[in-house]
Every structure is written in C-alpha cells, then in structure tokens.
Amino acid sequence: MKKYAFMERKWLWISISLIVIASGLFSLATRGLNWGVDFTGGDILHFDIGEPYSLAEARQKIESLGLKNVEIKEAGDNREELIVRTPVLSQDQKNKLTQTIKERWPKAQLIRAEKVDAIIGKELQRQALIALLIANFGVLLYVAFRFEFKSGIAAILALVHDVLVMISFYSIFYIPVDVTFVAAILTVVGYSINDTIVIFDRIRENQRIMGKAKFDDIANTSITQCLTRSINTSLTTLLSIISLYFLGGETIKDFTLALIVGIVSGVYSTIFIATPIWSMLRGQHKAVRA
Amino acid sequence: MNLRAKSLLKIAVILFIAFFLAYTLAFGVKIGPYQVLPLKKAIKLGLDLQGGIYVLLEAKPKPGQTISEEKMNAAREVIWKRVDQLGVAEPVVVRQGENRIRVELPGVKDSQKALEIIGKTASLEFIGPDQKVILTGDDVSDARALYDNLNNPVVSLKLNSQGTKKFAEATEKFLGKPIAIVLDGEVISAPVVKSVISNGEAVIEGLSSIDEAAQLAALIRGGALPIDLEQREVRSVGPTLGTDSLIKSLRAGIIGIILVMAFMLVYYRIPGLVADIALAFYIMLVLITFVALDATLTLPGIAGFILSVGMAVDANVLIFERFKEELRSGKTLRAALDAGFHRAFTTIIDSNLTTIIAGIVLFYFGTGPIKGFAVTLILGNIISLFTAIVVTRILLGNLINTRLITNKKFFSA
Numbered sequence: 001m002k003k004y005a006f007m008e009r010k011w012l013w014i015s016i017s018l019i020v021i022a023s024g025l026f027s028l029a030t031r032g033l034n035w036g037v038d039f040t041g042g043d044i045l046h047f048d049i050g051e052p053y054s055l056a057e058a059r060q061k062i063e064s065l066g067l068k069n070v071e072i073k074e075a076g077d078n079r080e081e082l083i084v085r086t087p088v089l090s091q092d093q094k095n096k097l098t099q100t101i102k103e104r105w106p107k108a109q110l111i112r113a114e115k116v117d118a119i120i121g122k123e124l125q126r127q128a129l130i131a132l133l134i135a136n137f138g139v140l141l142y143v144a145f146r147f148e149f150k151s152g153i154a155a156i157l158a159l160v161h162d163v164l165v166m167i168s169f170y171s172i173f174y175i176p177v178d179v180t181f182v183a184a185i186l187t188v189v190g191y192s193i194n195d196t197i198v199i200f201d202r203i204r205e206n207q208r209i210m211g212k213a214k215f216d217d218i219a220n221t222s223i224t225q226c227l228t229r230s231i232n233t234s235l236t237t238l239l240s241i242i243s244l245y246f247l248g249g250e251t252i253k254d255f256t257l258a259l260i261v262g263i264v265s266g267v268y269s270t271i272f273i274a275t276p277i278w279s280m281l282r283g284q285h286k287a288v289r290a
Numbered sequence: 291m292n293l294r295a296k297s298l299l300k301i302a303v304i305l306f307i308a309f310f311l312a313y314t315l316a317f318g319v320k321i322g323p324y325q326v327l328p329l330k331k332a333i334k335l336g337l338d339l340q341g342g343i344y345v346l347l348e349a350k351p352k353p354g355q356t357i358s359e360e361k362m363n364a365a366r367e368v369i370w371k372r373v374d375q376l377g378v379a380e381p382v383v384v385r386q387g388e389n390r391i392r393v394e395l396p397g398v399k400d401s402q403k404a405l406e407i408i409g410k411t412a413s414l415e416f417i418g419p420d421q422k423v424i425l426t427g428d429d430v431s432d433a434r435a436l437y438d439n440l441n442n443p444v445v446s447l448k449l450n451s452q453g454t455k456k457f458a459e460a461t462e463k464f465l466g467k468p469i470a471i472v473l474d475g476e477v478i479s480a481p482v483v484k485s486v487i488s489n490g491e492a493v494i495e496g497l498s499s500i501d502e503a504a505q506l507a508a509l510i511r512g513g514a515l516p517i518d519l520e521q522r523e524v525r526s527v528g529p530t531l532g533t534d535s536l537i538k539s540l541r542a543g544i545i546g547i548i549l550v551m552a553f554m555l556v557y558y559r560i561p562g563l564v565a566d567i568a569l570a571f572y573i574m575l576v577l578i579t580f581v582a583l584d585a586t587l588t589l590p591g592i593a594g595f596i597l598s599v600g601m602a603v604d605a606n607v608l609i610f611e612r613f614k615e616e617l618r619s620g621k622t623l624r625a626a627l628d629a630g631f632h633r634a635f636t637t638i639i640d641s642n643l644t645t646i647i648a649g650i651v652l653f654y655f656g657t658g659p660i661k662g663f664a665v666t667l668i669l670g671n672i673i674s675l676f677t678a679i680v681v682t683r684i685l686l687g688n689l690i691n692t693r694l695i696t697n698k699k700f701f702s703a
Contacts, residue, residue, distance in 0.1 A: 046531070111528035113401065120346065120523050131655035138647045146640055180590055183652070187594065190648035190667060191601065197641040198608065205633075229604075229611045236553055236607070237600035240546035244596050247542035249535050251338070252589055259597060 003224050006271065007216035007279055013272035017161055024168015033171050036178035037085060039125055041118030045084045045097065048076070050107030058082055061100050067093065075250040081111075083250075085176075088115065112251075128182040132163070135186060139193050147200055150281040155196045158274035162192045165265040166258060180255040188262030191237070195230065195270040202226050203278070215279045223271055234267040297688035304685060308567060311574045332581045335396075336588035339536045341529030342396040343404055347519040349389040357389050361516040366391055371512040372407050391519065401526035403505070410474065411518050412509040416460070416492075417470045424460040424469065425492075426514070429453025433510035435503035438493065443503040445494040445510065454490030461487045473506070535589055543596045547573070550600055558610050560700045564685045565606040565678070572602050572670075572677040579669055591666050598670030605642075605678030609634040610702070617698055623690045631683055638679065642671050 006013075037044055055074055062070055067086055075081040084097070094113075101108050136156055144152035163185055170177055202222040210218055238260065245256040291299075313319070318328035326332075337344050349357045349365070366385055373381045373395065382394035398404045414427035432448040449457055460469065461483045470480040471494050479496035497503045551569060554562040576595065580587065613630030621629065646668055653664035689695070 048530070109528065109530075111531040113524070113526045115521065115524040117520075117522040127655055131651055134655065135648045135651040138651055139644055142644055142647055183590055183594075186648060186652045186664075187597065187667065190645040190652075193644040193648065194601075194604070194641040197644055198637050201637040201640055225615075226611075229607050232553075232557065232607045232611075233601070233604040236550045236603050237597065239549040239553065240543075240596045240600035241593075243546035243549060244539065244542045244593055247538060247545060248593070249538035251531075251535055252539065252593055255590060255593060259593070 003220050004227070005220060006223050007219050007276060010272075010276035010279070013276060017165070017269070017273060021161070021164045021168055024164065024171055027171040028167065031171070031174070033167070034174045034176045035121075036176035036181075037114060037116045037121075038178040039121035040087075041116055041121055042085060042087045043089045043094065044112070044114040045086075045094070045110060046075070046112035047082045047084070047098075047101055048109045048111045049080050049082055049101075049105045050109065051105060052078070052080060053082070053105055055082075057104075058101070061104055062097060065093070065096055065100060067097070081250065082108075088117070124179055124182070128185075131182075131186060132189070135189055136160075139189075143193075143197070143200070147204060151200050151203075151278055154274045154278040154281060155193060155200070157277055158196050158269040159189050159192055161269045161273050162188055162262055162265045165269075166262050169261045170258070175254055175257065178254070181258050184255055184258035184262060187259060188266055191263055192266030192269060195233070195266055196274045198229065199223060199226050199270055199275055200278070203275070215282045219275045219279045223275060227271075230267060230271065234263060237263055294692050297691035300688045301685060301692070304681070305567070308570060308574075311578070312570070315574060315577060329577055329581070333577070334584065334586045335532075335536065336586045336591070337394060337396055337525070337532070338527050338589045339532050339587065339592075340396055341398075341527050341532035342394065343398050343401045343524070343526040345393045345395075345405065345408060345521055345525075346386070346523035347391045347393065347409060348522045350518045350520045352518065355517065357517065362389065362391070364516045365519065368513050368515050369393060369408055372508065375508045375512065376404055376407065378404075390522070397529065398526075399529065405521070405524065405526075407505060407509065409519055409521055410509055411515045412512070413474055413514040414510055415472045416457075417472055418460060418464055419467045419469075425449070425453055425456055427510055428513075429456065430510055433507040435500060435507040437500065438495070442495065443497045443500040445497065445503050445507045447492040447494065447510070449490040449492065451490075454488070457490065457492060458486060458488040461485070473509075478506075539589060539592045539596075543592060543599075546596050547599050550603060554603055554606070558606075558702045560689070560695060561606075561610045561613065561682075561686060561702060564682055564689065565603055565610070567685060568606065568677040568681040569599065569603060571681050572674055573599065575673045575677065576666075576669055579673065583665075585665055594666040595670065598666065598674065602670065602674035602678060605634070605638045605674060606682055608637055609678070609682065614702060617701065623696070623698065623701065624687075627683075627686055627690060631679070635679070638675065642675055646671050 055072065059070075059072055062072060062084060067089070069087050071085040073083050075083050082101070086097075089097070098110055136159055139159065140152045140156050143155050166185055166188065169175075170181065199222055202225055203218055206218050206222050206225075210221065241256055241259050241263065245253060245260060248256060314326055315329040318331070319326050347369075349362065351357055362385055366383055369391060370381075370383045373383055373393065376395070376398065378395045378398055380396055382392065384392050386392045393408055395404055412427065414425075414430070415423050416425040418424050429449050429452060430447050431450040431453075434446050434448075436444060436446055438444045464483050465486065466483060468480045468482045470477050472478065478494055481493075481495060494506065497506065547569075551566045554565045554569075556562070558565065576598070585591075609630050612634045613626050616626035616629045616633075617623070649664050649668040649671065653661055653668065695701075
C-alpha cells in the first residue's frame with residue numbers, strides 16, 4: 001500500500017494554519033468580531049416586505065428616523081425580506097420604524113422581532129467561555145487517561161486551532177456572532193475530537209505493530225490507513241450540513257456556515273496539526289524509548 | 291431449521307421492525323386502549339418553528355424595595371393569570387434563577403399586545419385630592435370592559451367589601467372633588483365625584499377603544515405585579531416564518547439524508563445498503579426518543595440532528611474500512627466481518643465518548659437553544675452507537691450466513 005509522506009511537510013501544514021489564524025488575529029485586533037445582538041444587546045426586526053424593494057431606499061427611510069448604528073440586509077428566497085439590526089430601541093422607536101416601513105410598503109409584515117439586553121449577552125459570553133474551557137479540559141483528561149498525556153496535548157491544540165480558525169473566519173468576513181455560533185463551536189469541538197481520536201487510536205495500534213519505527217513513520221502509516229475513512233466521514237457530514245445551508249432558510253444560514261467552516265477545519269487539524277504535533281512531542285523522547 | 295433459514299428469518303424480522311416503526315411514526319397506531327400518535331402530532335415544536343413569543347423578565351426593585359422568594363412567586367402567579375386571559379395554548383411561565391421569570395407563548399399572533407400585557411406592573415390606585423391612596427387593585431374583585439350610556443368604552447369595577455366601604459367613605463368625603471384613577475403612575479382619568487357611591491361599583495373612563503378597555507380590565511383582574519419587571523430578552527417569531535423555517539429545514543434534511551444514503555450505497559454497495567437501513571433505524575429511534583423525553587424540537591435542534599445523520603454513518607465507515615482491509619488480507623467474508631467489527635470497536639467507543647463529554651458540558655453550561663442542541667448531540671451519539679454497531683452487525687452477519695451474495699465485489703472489496 002502506498003504511504004503518503006504527510007509528516008515530511010509538517011511545517012508547511014502548520015504554516016498554512018498559522019497564516020490563516022494570524023490573519024484572523026490581525027482582523028480580530030483591528031476590527032474585532034461582529035458581535036450580534038445576543039451579545040451586545042439590541043433589536044432585530046425581520047420584515048417580509050411582500051414585494052421587491054430597494055435596499056438603499058429602506059436604508060434611507062430607516063436612517064431618516066435618526067437611528068444610529070443600524071445595519072440592514074436583504075434576506076429570503078426572492079430577496080423580499082429585510083432584516084434590520086439596531087442597538088436597543090424603545091417601544092416607541094420600534095413602533096415608528098415598523099410604521100415607516102409599512103407606510104412605504106403596505107404589504108410589509110413584521111415576521112420576527114428580537115430584543116436582547118446587553119446584560120444577557122455578557123452572561124452568555126461568560127457561560128460560553130466556561131463551557132468551552134471545561135469541555136477542553138474534559139477531553140484532555142479523557143485522552144490523557146485513555147491514551148497518553150502528549151496525545152491529549154496534541155488533541156487540545158487541534159481543538160484550539162479549530163476554534164481559532166472559526167473565530168478568524170467570522171472576523172475576516174465580519175459575520176454576526178450570536179448564540180448559535182457558540183453552539184456551532186462546541187459542536188465542532190465534539191466533531192473534531194472524534195476525528196482526532198480515530199487517528200490516535202490507529203497510532204496506538206500501529207505503535208504496537210511497528211515496534212521501533214520512527215514516530216513520523218507511524219504517523220504517516222496511520223493517517224494513510226485512516227484517510228479514506230476521514231474523507232468519507234467528512235463528506236457525509238458535509239453533504240448533510242451543506243444541503244441545510246442552501247435550503248434551510250435564512251435564520252439558520254449563519255449557524256450552518258459556522259459548522260461547515262469548523263468541520264473542514266476539524267478534518268484538517270486532525271491530519272495536519274494534531275498528528276504532526278504528536279509526532280514532534282514524542283520525537284523528543286525517542287532516545288528514551290529506543 | 292438450518293442456519294440459512296434462520297438468518298433469513300432474522301433479517302426479515304429486522305426489516306419488519308423497521309417498517310413497523312416507519313408506519314407508526316407516519317400514521318400512528320391504536321392497540322386496544324393504547325394509542326400512539328403520529329410523529330407530526332406527537333412532537334413538540336419550539337417557538338422558532340411554530341411562531342410565538344419568548345420573554346425573559348427580570349425584577350427591578352424600586353429604591354428601598356427588596357426581591358424576595360414570595361414576591362417572585364407571586365409575580366409568576368400574576369403573569370400566569372394574565373397569560374391565561376390571552377387564551378394561549380400550552381404557555382410556559384417559569385421562574386429562572388433568583389430574579390427572573392421566563393414566559394413562552396406559542397402561537398401568539400399579536401406579539402405587541404401580548405408583551406404589553408405581560409410586562410405591565412398594573413398597579414391601580416385611586417388617589418384623592420389630598421394625594422392619599424384611597425383604593426388599590428387589591429380592593430377590586432372584578433373588572434369588565436363595556437360601553438357606557440354615551441357609547442364610550444369604560445372599565446366597570448366591582449369592589450370587594452373592604453373596598454366598597456373605603457370607596458363609600460371617600461366619595462362622601464370628596465363629594466364634588468376629583469378622584470384620580472392612576473395606573474403605573476399615569477393618570478387615566480380623574481372624574482369628579484357627583485354622589486356618594488356605596489354599592490361598590492366604580493367606572494374608569496377616558497379610554498380610547500373597547501380593546502384598550504378590555505386589556506385594562508384583564509390587567510386589573512389579573513392583579514398587580516408585586517414588583518416591577520423589566521424585559522431583558524424578547525424573541526418573537528411570526529407563525530408564517532416559523533412554518534417556513536420548519537418546511538425548509540425538513541426539506542433540506544431529507545435531501546441531506548438522501549445524499550448521505552446514496553453515497554453509502556454507491557461507495558460500499560451491500561454493506562452500504564445495510565448501513566442505510568441502520569441509518570433509517572437511527573433516524574426513527576432519535577425521533578421516538580425525542581417524543582418520549584417530551585423534548586422540544588427547535589431550528590438549531592433540527593440542524594444538529596441533520597448533522598448527526600452525517601456523523602452517524604461514521605461508525606459504519608470505520609467498520610467497513612476495517613472490513614475491507616481484512617478482506618484484502620485474504621480473510622473470508624465472515625472472518626473479515628468479525629475482525630472488522632472487533633478492531634473498529636475501541637476506536638468507535640473512544641471517539642464517541644469524547645464527543646459525548648463535550649455534549650454533556652454543553653448541556654450543563656448552556657441555556658435555552660444550546661441545551662436543546664446538546665440533547666440532540668448526546669442522544670444522536672448514543673443511538674448511533676447502537677444502530678451502527680448492533681443493527682449493522684446483525685444484518686450483515688446474517689446476510690453473509692444466507693450465502694445469497696458471496697462475491698466479494700458486492701462488499702466493495
């Protein structure tokens with residue numbers, strides 16, 4: 001069986017990730033994340049205009065009300081929906097906005113309205129962070145217990161990688177981050193660790209079979225053996241989630257996008273991050289083993 | 291019975307179970323007094339899928355006021371009464387944490403009106419010209435909206451015995467002077483007392499419409515909130531958007547599932563077909579568990595479920611890849627199958643357990659929609675372990691035993 005030389009180019013793989021993450025961090029430092037109303041507090045008003053309309057005109061109408069920091073965007077299959085995002089509005093302001101839209105486009109209907117207080121967002125942020133830290137710690141413990149501590153470290157670094165890639169993607173493309181993004185990150189953590197463990201499992205097995213072979217060799221063999229599985233599983237997962245992205249409707253688009261990015265990153269990090277790092281960590285102690 | 295016949299019988303039984311489950315989910319069954327509803331009716335939909343309002347209220351004590359367990363419970367009761375008046379089916383009014391109340395009203399169309407009714411403190415006061423409070427909402431036993439003689443909308447109040455007495459005294463004392471009727475610090479009307487009222491009936495005038503009168507009457511009947519509540523989070527989804535989301539995500543899900551099944555069939559052939567049957571079991575079992583746990587299906591929940599379908603075949607992919615490796619090394623079908631399952635088993639357990647750990651953490655520390663998502667993730671993992679390992683193994687093992695298909699090509703090797 002042909003064996004692919006993944007480990008020989010490990011610095012290339014790691015560099016690719018570092019470049020992505022570095023540009024993400026740069027974007028994060030310069031303009032940050034596009035925090036959605038779930039975190040910053042604010043209002044979302046989602047209208048079904050009921051006929052074709054001009055986004056520019058809608059913007060002008062809304063701005064004429066003297067509202068600041070308003071973001072508006074088109075939505076829906078026929079681009080006949082309008083989503084308005086604002087800082088927290090008073091009931092009066094909200095009524096005025098709705099009225100203005102309805103006066104211009106009489107068929108318009110408010111089909112979704114959300115209001116979140118900034119306090120709730122702060123709590124959510126904290127909760128999400130705690131959840132993420134604890135989930136990582138739990139995974140580290142499990143992997144350290146079932147495999148070895150170094151595998152745990154490599155697995156965690158791969159997870160951190162996936163989270164950073166997702167955050168980078170969201171910062172670079174300035175996609176609103178709301179509560180479902182948190183769910184997406186945690187799902188990806190679950191998926192990615194699953195993927196990594198499959199390889200580590202194979203490595204563990206091959207260590208027994210291959211005896212004193214180099215760690216890079218063991219890693220290459222293991223990845224090659226698991227490659228079809230890695231591709232097939234990510235393919236089936238992506239098939240299901242991509243159909244949801246294209247057909248699932250507006251409200252779920254951001255969520256499925258986050259999942260797609262995360263899953264791709266998760267597959268990449270298993271092969272190109274977790275395994276090389278494991279090999280490097282083990283390689284330092286080769287003398288002891290041999 | 292020989293081995294072949296036995297194996298065929300086992301396969302038939304499993305296929306029968308699959309069809310029975312599918313039929314039950316689609317149409318429901320009735321066995322004697324017991325009835326199982328079809329999935330469509332049995333599954334509970336979240337507000338994002340059926341439309342409705344979600345409100346998180348937080349107590350905002352006035353200076354000097356304190357928040358107590360009793361006040362919060364009383365506030366919950368008051369909101370419950372008000373929600374009851376809105377005529378919502380299956381409302382949720384629960385306390386959350388120390389100082390919050392969560393209200394969920396499925397299917398409410400006029401969200402604005404509902405919000406006005408829920409959040410109002412509705413402290414009603416009758417204040418005399420001396421600025422002293424004569425009556426409060428506690429003295430009222432009933433309130434009705436109606437038209438007066440001049441066809442103006444009014445709220446007619448029936449006072450309890452204590453209120454009747456106080457009101458009689460006050461109207462005697464302030465004859466010819468105005469008494470202000472104040473709701474939440476705002477004067478609604480200030481009629482001049484024309485005669486002593488001792489029959490315990492009072493009227494609130496100055497309302498713009500009969501709807502406003504009806505709303506006010508409902509608020510007064512429900513009683514005042516013992517503490518001011520502030521809306522911290524409000525999410526309302528119109529019924530059309532909810533239905534739209536449901537239809538779209540279901541359609542996307544079905545297409546996704548078909549794609550996954552087609553992929554498995556084309557790539558793995560006979561084992562792929564078996565994996566597809568196991569996947570059908572997986573889908574049905576998850577849905578049944580959902581109903582059994584009385585879990586609410588939300589939009590992120592559907593997304594998680596669809597994602598889990600893609601992930602559920604992972605165990606099968608692992609097994610089949612191992613199976614192929616073993617076949618290539620020259621083993622017989624049966625031996626390769628056993629070895630494939632055996633060797634893939636630890637990998638499957640390890641990889642799924644780590645995902646479940648992440649899911650449990652998510653469940654503990656998440657709120658609302660995240661919690662629902664975590665449930666789907668954990669359930670999906672556990673059930674996929676069963677279907678991908680147990681169901682696939684029984685089917686594939688027995689299929690090989692029947693010796694109907696012996697060409698290794700059909701097993702994708």
